[in-house]
Amino acid sequence: MSGNLEEPSGTGLGRVLRSVLSAFLGVQSNRNRERDFTHGKLGHFVLVGMVVTTVFVLLVAGVVSLVLHLAGR
Numbered sequence: 773m774s775g776n777l778e779e780p781s782g783t784g785l786g787r788v789l790r791s792v793l794s795a796f797l798g799v800q801s802n803r804n805r806e807r808d809f810t811h812g813k814l815g816h817f818v819l820v821g822m823v824v825t826t827v828f829v830l831l832v833a834g835v836v837s838l839v840l841h842l843a844g845r
Contacts, residue, residue, distance in 0.1 A: 783812040792820045796828075
């Protein structure tokens with residue numbers, strides 16, 4: 773072990789997901805955004821972004837449906 777604390781330059785699934793969620797919430801750092809643009813693949817970010825957006829929409833629709841169902845009791 774060399775003791776090098778630098779982050780690896782690749783973008784694995786965890787890093788892509790973290791970047792997409794950060795951007796989704798509007799808290800993506802400039803350093804991470806630059807890393808994503810230089811080392812990431814557009815297709816990975818688009819795919820993960822679509823999945824995150826779909827999950828978010830389904831979650832909101834489910835909560836609204838639950839609230840409407842409970843209000844009708």
